[in-house]
Each structure stands twice: as C-alpha cells, then as structure tokens.
Amino acid sequence: MTKFVRSWLGIAATTATLAFGGGQALAQKELVFGLQCDRTGPTATVGVNLCPGYHDYIALVNSKGGVEGFKIKVLEVDNEYKVPPAMEAHERFKKEGAVLEGLFGTASTMALTKKLEEDKILGTSPGFGTASAADGKRFPYTFPIAASYWSQAGAAVAFAKERLGGNLKGKKIAYLFYDNPAGKEPLPILEDLAKSEGFEMRTFAVPAPGVEMGAQILDITGRFKPDFIITHLFGRSPSVSIKELKGKGFPLSKVVAFVWGSAEADIIAAGGMAVAEGYNGIQFAGVGKDFQVIKDIEAMYKAQGKPVPKELDSTVYYNRGVFIAAMHTEAVRNAIKVKGGAAPTSEEVKKGMEAIKGFTLGGLVPPMEITAADHEGGGWVQIWTVKGGKLVRDKDWFQGYREIIKKHLAAEASKS
Amino acid sequence: MFHRESGVFKTTYRADMALYPLPIAKWTVGVLALIFIVIVPLTVHEYYLSILNLIFIAIVGALGLNILVGYTGQISIGHAAFMSVGAYTAANLAVRLGLPFWITLPAGGMMAAVIGVIVGMPSLRIKGLYLAIATLAGQLIIEWTINHVPAISGGAQASIQVERPSLFGVSFNTQGHLYFFLLFFAVLAIVATLNLVRSRIGRAFVAVRDQDIAAEIIGIDIYRYKLMAFAISSFYAGVCGVLYTYYFGIANYEQFQLIVSIDYLAMIIIGGLGSVLGSILGAVFVTLLPIVIRILMENIGSLFFTGAEMANVISGLRLGVFGGLIIFFLIVEPEGLNRLWRNIRSYFRVWPFSY
Structure with a gap:
C-alpha cells in the first residue's frame, strides 16, 4: 500500500466518523432545563433579577463547552405567580424533554408536587413551598435545596442568641410576619425554641398586602419592647418594616430578616443603605460580586463586547439565580458521570441531585449535602449585615438548631 | 352553531326556545362530540390536552359567574372565594372521610352555594358597585377564615393534598385521563346552563337583570331569584374549585x-355577558392567549433577540399584547366575542345576497 493510498484511507475514515458518529453525538448532546419564573406578577422584583442569573450561569457553562460535553438549553416560562400557567409550563417542559425544572412560587410548587412525582421530573423550590418538602422520602421529586423557613427560624434564633450575649433566658423576641401560610410556617419552631431557650416570644401578623404596619411596629416598640426582632415579610413589606422601625428608633442591628426580606432592593426601597445601617438578613446563597463565577460571567460579557447587565448589581437575587443554575448543572453532571457520558434521564438526574456534596462554587453555594432523605441539604444559611453602605458578611455558613428542625420533620413524617 | 338557515321560519315559542333550532344542529353537536371524545384525545399530544384541561375547568367557573353577572345582573368579585369553599369542602371530605369524587364534588358545590347565598344577601338591598364591594368583603372574609381556621385549612400551610379521583378502580392520574374527567363536567355544566337559561328560572333572572322593579310587578319574587342566582353561580364556582x-x-x-x-370577570366580559357561548369563548381566550403569544414570540422573537433577553421581552410584551387585544376586541364589539361570532353568522345567513 502506498503512502498516498494510506493517507486517503485515513482521511476517508475520519470523515466517515465525523459525518456519522460525530453527527449523532452532536444531535444528542443537548439537555433541556425548564425554568419557571415570575417577571410580571406579584413577585416580579425577585424574578427580574433571579432569572437572568440563571440564564447567565447556563450561558457561561455552555461557553465553556457545556456539562461533560452536553450543551444546555433553558426553556423559560413566566407563570406570573399563578397556578394554572405553572401547570401549563410543567407540561410544556415535559413535552420538550426537560430533565429537571426550577419552580417559582409557593402555591405553584405545592400544586405541582404531585405531578412532578407522577412524571418523575425533579423540581427545585429554593425558598418556596413547605418546610416538610425537605423530607425526600415523603416528597421524592421536590427539592428545596436551600434552607426552609424552619431552618431559617432556627438560624434566626441562633443569631439572636449570639447577638444578645449567648443567653436568651428572660429575653424578649418579637416575630413580625406576613399573615399567610408561609409567614405562619416557622411558628412551631419558634414556640419550641422559646420554651427550650427560655425567651418570651410574641407574634405580630401583618395582613396582606403588607404595606401598612404602623400599628404592629408601634405595638412592638412601644409596648412589648423586645430585645430582638425576627421579621418574615415578602414583596414591598420588608422595606416598610425597615422604614417604620427606623422611624421608631429601634436599633436595626437587633433585627434579622428571613430570606425574602434581605435583598438590596428591599433596603434601597427603604431609603438606601445609609438608612438601614446594621440591618441583618438571612441568605441561602452567597451575596456580592466577590466570587470567581460572577467574575467569569462579567468576563464572558466583556469577551462578547456587551456591557455587563445591571441585574448583576442586585447581587442577592442574581446570585440566587446563579446558585439554582449551578445546582441544576451539578446534578446533571453527577448523573452524566454515573452513566459514563451518556445523556441521563430525569430519574437519573434526581439521583445526581441526591449525590451533591462538597460543591461550593467558591463560597456562593453552602457546604450542603443533599441525600435521598434530606432534600434541603442541611439548611445552611449566612447572615449579611448592612455596614458602611454595603452588605457585609457577618456570619459564615451555619445551621441553627438542626436537631430541633429534624425532630419537627420526623414528627411531620409520622403524622402522614 | 355552525349551521345557517335562510330566514326566520319559527311560528311557535316552543320552536324559538328549542335547544336545537334546526335538525342539522344535532349533527353539529354529534360532530363536536366525535372530535372532542375520540379524535382529540387520540391524536393530540399530552401537552395540548393539559391546556384543554385548564380551559375546561375555566369554562365551568366562567359559566357560573356569567349566570350571576351576565344573566341576573348582580356583580360579584368574590367568585374565587366560592371556588376555595368548594375546594376545601371536597378536600376535607376526601381526606378525612375518604369519600369518592362523585360525593365530594356535589358536596363542594352545595357548600359553596350555601356560603354564596349568605354572601349574596346584601344583593337584596344594594346593587351595582355597592354589591361589588359587598362581594369583595365576602372574598376577603373567606380568604381570612380559611387562612386562620386550621380545622378547615388542615394546618399552618393551609393546603390539603388529595388523591387523584378514581372510578371503577381506574385512577385519573394522567392528563389524558383527567381530560375525560374534566370534559365530562365541562359538558355537563354547558348543557345544564343552556337548559337553565331557557327555563322559567333563567327568564326570571333576565327579567331581574333588565329591570328589577318591573320584574317584581309581573310577579317575580326577586329576593328568591337573586339568592337563587347566587346559589347556582356559587355552586358552579364550588364545582370549579373541586375540579x-x-x-x-x-x-x-x-x-x-x-x-x-x-x-374570571375578564373572561365573561371578553366572551360576552349573558351568553353561554360567550363564557366558553372567554375562558378559551383568556387561558390560551398568553400561551399563544409566548409560542409566537419564541418563534418570531429569536430573529430580533438572544435567548436571555427574549425571556424579559416575552413577559413584558405578553402583558402588553394581552391588554391591547382586550381593548381592541371590546372596541370592535363591546358585547364581547359572542356578539362578534353572531355578527359573522348573521352576515353569512344571507350571504351572498346581502342587499
């Protein structure tokens, strides 16, 4: 065989592989993620910053060659925080072959819980849905993947204890909450802790839409005179609470807000960072731009010659979007690795999600460990405080009263 | 529905009020039944069935509201609260007593009807905007009660999980199964409403709507019929909530x-107040339009925007186009889609000799 013939045979073989094998591989190497979002409904303030974070992280992953060679295609549906469109969105994702989906909204998370189980597609609901969804045995396809309201309540009390000198005996704590199921959810935990830690707790409900709470704040600051305030508010109401407490002269350093009341937008709406000096917020994802992944996203925009979008400045919600996207890709990565590089099914992606451990993304993601039994991943949170015009990390990842949360989860599980 | 006759040949009231004005109408219904019972579930993807399912549920709710607002002229903005009454009644019965859907569904409707009569009582003394506020109060009271009474709401989360409905050992747990389940009740609601509005009760409702003093003078007990309208409307809402x-x-x-x-108010106003077909068209329009706009935008929009930008554009545009189309339709025909449809029909009735 001459050298000439041999080289031509080689080229022909390569071309054939590229044309058939390679072509096939290219066609298969795409995975679909479904993302529900709310950019126009009552929680639009969250959605407009969270969802771009999700898309940017996926774009970053794709620009680096995808997950284990698979490109990711995101389908987004704006459900306006309504339940029927959320069901339609889920069916759409299912039709397009999504391997997982991100849910948005407490009511729609609950309405889809059963459907997800029947269709065997996992849905993530960080900050939405019930605390008991952390129990992977009862809700196999719902993944809160972030600290539930119960875990947040535990963390808030632990933080109060630390701020009040390590002992809560005889202290008074006020719980200011939005009068809906989500607002009432942490009550059993707080009542339990009040007994075991020996503090006096009183609750103050704010009726929907939560923009008028003068009476409650007056009651808190004038009559109850607590040592610490825990707030659990949504939408416009966190900023109103900051303004009202500031107006009554209550030190904001003795206030801690749950995850939906601790974003830049809430503080700016209350009159700016300077007004809210000392205000504390619980976070389930890292805050700020001091992460390699955020710098990579900025670099990606610069490389494309586009300006960096303004959504990146709203770091609390934007980073949560990045966090959700990172968890999704990590679950898929685990599933692909187990399969040895083949496209995973939605059930395998679920197993991949349950294998997430030690994935921190440079500190943006807590040191969580998701297992088949614990879909919350341990309930890790950080506390960020307004200091000198910006949010500063006050307390690194920690779990508050984990045993008590576990006790309540077990009690819930035995009830059903 | 799709048939046309060349003129008006009716000589008796009976003929005028018949459910099937022409023999051919029976064929139309037969063809529609064939399409929805056989062809659609066999040929259409599950995703489209899920949209149809949402439409079926909306049709039941819209029909109920149209009986009250469209036919009887009593404005209500508490319709969703009656749905929640039905939903929680059925859920409690299904979970605590383990009752099947064919008991919980009418029970949910009945409970909603009882609450509806209570909320409707102010209608005996006030009307128009004042009644709207009274029903708004009903909505808020019911919401608050469900939120704060654990005996109803089943705990702090105010949500009760129920099993899928089952009949003769078959569980309706796919969109395909649920399609038949919901289609049955949607058809039942449509037929019931068609018959209701041509009965004595339906005509009494219309009389109350047009002029209640005149209605009273011709011997209609307006208190009774107003409350009955609230009861029937709330029954539909309750059933809708159970569904x-x-x-x-x-x-x-x-x-x-x-x-x-x-x-739901938007549905019946767009569809046409005081018409059964209008309720259906309104339910279809309001459910489908956002989806159609999104799918259109996803296909056309990619020419102008990149993926991530598009998501933002679609959301904003969908709201804008949705609002714009509602205004457009109501300017073109203030009496809603139903009237638009009738105009088209009467145009073709004499077509091509329209002079």
Missing part, C-alpha cells in the same frame, strides 16, 4: 385569591 383541587392534587387557598376573581 382544580382534583386536577392539581391539592387544595391551596393561594390559588383562589382576589386576582382569580378578576380573571
């Missing part, structure tokens, strides 16, 4: 907040 509960597998009061009442 939502079985469809989602959960009763949750956040699905039935004030905004949902407004959505």
Whole structure:
C-alpha cells in the first residue's frame, strides 16, 4: 500500500466518523432545563433579577463547552405567580424533554408536587413551598435545596442568641410576619425554641398586602419592647418594616430578616443603605460580586463586547439565580458521570441531585449535602449585615438548631 | 352553531326556545362530540390536552359567574372565594372521610352555594358597585377564615393534598385521563346552563337583570331569584374549585385569591355577558392567549433577540399584547366575542345576497 493510498484511507475514515458518529453525538448532546419564573406578577422584583442569573450561569457553562460535553438549553416560562400557567409550563417542559425544572412560587410548587412525582421530573423550590418538602422520602421529586423557613427560624434564633450575649433566658423576641401560610410556617419552631431557650416570644401578623404596619411596629416598640426582632415579610413589606422601625428608633442591628426580606432592593426601597445601617438578613446563597463565577460571567460579557447587565448589581437575587443554575448543572453532571457520558434521564438526574456534596462554587453555594432523605441539604444559611453602605458578611455558613428542625420533620413524617 | 338557515321560519315559542333550532344542529353537536371524545384525545399530544384541561375547568367557573353577572345582573368579585369553599369542602371530605369524587364534588358545590347565598344577601338591598364591594368583603372574609381556621385549612400551610379521583378502580392520574374527567363536567355544566337559561328560572333572572322593579310587578319574587342566582353561580364556582383541587392534587387557598376573581370577570366580559357561548369563548381566550403569544414570540422573537433577553421581552410584551387585544376586541364589539361570532353568522345567513 502506498503512502498516498494510506493517507486517503485515513482521511476517508475520519470523515466517515465525523459525518456519522460525530453527527449523532452532536444531535444528542443537548439537555433541556425548564425554568419557571415570575417577571410580571406579584413577585416580579425577585424574578427580574433571579432569572437572568440563571440564564447567565447556563450561558457561561455552555461557553465553556457545556456539562461533560452536553450543551444546555433553558426553556423559560413566566407563570406570573399563578397556578394554572405553572401547570401549563410543567407540561410544556415535559413535552420538550426537560430533565429537571426550577419552580417559582409557593402555591405553584405545592400544586405541582404531585405531578412532578407522577412524571418523575425533579423540581427545585429554593425558598418556596413547605418546610416538610425537605423530607425526600415523603416528597421524592421536590427539592428545596436551600434552607426552609424552619431552618431559617432556627438560624434566626441562633443569631439572636449570639447577638444578645449567648443567653436568651428572660429575653424578649418579637416575630413580625406576613399573615399567610408561609409567614405562619416557622411558628412551631419558634414556640419550641422559646420554651427550650427560655425567651418570651410574641407574634405580630401583618395582613396582606403588607404595606401598612404602623400599628404592629408601634405595638412592638412601644409596648412589648423586645430585645430582638425576627421579621418574615415578602414583596414591598420588608422595606416598610425597615422604614417604620427606623422611624421608631429601634436599633436595626437587633433585627434579622428571613430570606425574602434581605435583598438590596428591599433596603434601597427603604431609603438606601445609609438608612438601614446594621440591618441583618438571612441568605441561602452567597451575596456580592466577590466570587470567581460572577467574575467569569462579567468576563464572558466583556469577551462578547456587551456591557455587563445591571441585574448583576442586585447581587442577592442574581446570585440566587446563579446558585439554582449551578445546582441544576451539578446534578446533571453527577448523573452524566454515573452513566459514563451518556445523556441521563430525569430519574437519573434526581439521583445526581441526591449525590451533591462538597460543591461550593467558591463560597456562593453552602457546604450542603443533599441525600435521598434530606432534600434541603442541611439548611445552611449566612447572615449579611448592612455596614458602611454595603452588605457585609457577618456570619459564615451555619445551621441553627438542626436537631430541633429534624425532630419537627420526623414528627411531620409520622403524622402522614 | 355552525349551521345557517335562510330566514326566520319559527311560528311557535316552543320552536324559538328549542335547544336545537334546526335538525342539522344535532349533527353539529354529534360532530363536536366525535372530535372532542375520540379524535382529540387520540391524536393530540399530552401537552395540548393539559391546556384543554385548564380551559375546561375555566369554562365551568366562567359559566357560573356569567349566570350571576351576565344573566341576573348582580356583580360579584368574590367568585374565587366560592371556588376555595368548594375546594376545601371536597378536600376535607376526601381526606378525612375518604369519600369518592362523585360525593365530594356535589358536596363542594352545595357548600359553596350555601356560603354564596349568605354572601349574596346584601344583593337584596344594594346593587351595582355597592354589591361589588359587598362581594369583595365576602372574598376577603373567606380568604381570612380559611387562612386562620386550621380545622378547615388542615394546618399552618393551609393546603390539603388529595388523591387523584378514581372510578371503577381506574385512577385519573394522567392528563389524558383527567381530560375525560374534566370534559365530562365541562359538558355537563354547558348543557345544564343552556337548559337553565331557557327555563322559567333563567327568564326570571333576565327579567331581574333588565329591570328589577318591573320584574317584581309581573310577579317575580326577586329576593328568591337573586339568592337563587347566587346559589347556582356559587355552586358552579364550588364545582370549579373541586375540579382544580382534583386536577392539581391539592387544595391551596393561594390559588383562589382576589386576582382569580378578576380573571374570571375578564373572561365573561371578553366572551360576552349573558351568553353561554360567550363564557366558553372567554375562558378559551383568556387561558390560551398568553400561551399563544409566548409560542409566537419564541418563534418570531429569536430573529430580533438572544435567548436571555427574549425571556424579559416575552413577559413584558405578553402583558402588553394581552391588554391591547382586550381593548381592541371590546372596541370592535363591546358585547364581547359572542356578539362578534353572531355578527359573522348573521352576515353569512344571507350571504351572498346581502342587499
């Protein structure tokens, strides 16, 4: 065989592989993620910053060659925080072959819980849905993947204890909450802790839409005179609470807000960072731009010659979007690795999600460990405080009263 | 519905009020039945069935509201609250007593009817905008009660999970199964309403709407009929709530907040007040339009925008186009889609000799 013939045979073989094998591989190497979002409904303030974070992280992953060679295609549906469109969105994702989906909204998370189980597609609901969804045995396809309201309540009390000198005996704590199921959810935990830690707790409900709470704040600051305030508010109401407490002269350093009341937008709406000096917020994802992944996203925009979008400045919600996207890709990565590089099914992606451990993304993601039994991943949170015009990390990842949360989860599980 | 006759040949009231004005109408219904019972479920993808399912549920709710607002002229913005009454009644009965859907569904409707009569009582003394505020109060009271009474709501989360409905050992747990389940009740609601409005009760409703003093003078007990309108309308709403509960597998009061009442009012106003076909068209329009706009934008929009930008554009545009189209339709025909359809029909009745 001459050298000439041999080289031509080689080229022909390569071309054939590229044309058939390679072509096939290219066609298969795409995975679909479904993302529900709310950019126009009552929680639009969250959605407009969270969802771009999700898309940017996926774009970053794709620009680096995808997950284990698979490109990711995101389908987004704006459900306006309504339940029927959320069901339609889920069916759409299912039709397009999504391997997982991100849910948005407490009511729609609950309405889809059963459907997800029947269709065997996992849905993530960080900050939405019930605390008991952390129990992977009862809700196999719902993944809160972030600290539930119960875990947040535990963390808030632990933080109060630390701020009040390590002992809560005889202290008074006020719980200011939005009068809906989500607002009432942490009550059993707080009542339990009040007994075991020996503090006096009183609750103050704010009726929907939560923009008028003068009476409650007056009651808190004038009559109850607590040592610490825990707030659990949504939408416009966190900023109103900051303004009202500031107006009554209550030190904001003795206030801690749950995850939906601790974003830049809430503080700016209350009159700016300077007004809210000392205000504390619980976070389930890292805050700020001091992460390699955020710098990579900025670099990606610069490389494309586009300006960096303004959504990146709203770091609390934007980073949560990045966090959700990172968890999704990590679950898929685990599933692909187990399969040895083949496209995973939605059930395998679920197993991949349950294998997430030690994935921190440079500190943006807590040191969580998701297992088949614990879909919350341990309930890790950080506390960020307004200091000198910006949010500063006050307390690194920690779990508050984990045993008590576990006790309540077990009690819930035995009830059903 | 799709047939046309060349003129008006009716000589008796009976003929004028018949459910099938022409023999051919029976064929139309037969063809529609064939399409929806055989062809659609066999040929259409599950995704489209899920959209149809949502439309069926909306049709039941819209028909109920149209009986009250369109036929009887009593404005209500508490419709969603009656849905939640039905939903929680059925969920409690199904979970605590383990009752099957064919008991919980009418029970949910009945409970909603009872509450509806109570909320409707102010209608005996006030009307128009004043009544709207009274029903708004009803909506808020019911929401609050469900939120704060654990005996109803089943605990702090105010949500009760229910099993899928089953009949003769078959569980309706796919969109395909649920399609037949919901289609049955949607058809039942349509037929019941068609018959209701041509009965003595229906005519009394219309008389009350047009001029209640005149109605009273010709011997209609307006108190009785107003409350009956509230009861019937709330019964439909309750059933609609039960259907939502079985469809989602959960009763949750956040699905039935004030905004949902407004959505249903939008459906019947766009579709046409005081018409059965209008309720159906309105339910279809309001459910389908956002989806159609999104799918269109996803296909056309990619020419102008990149992926991530598009998501933002679609959301904003969808709201804008949705609002714009509602205004457009109501300017073209203030009496709604039903009237638009009738105009088209009467045009073709004499076509091509329209002079």
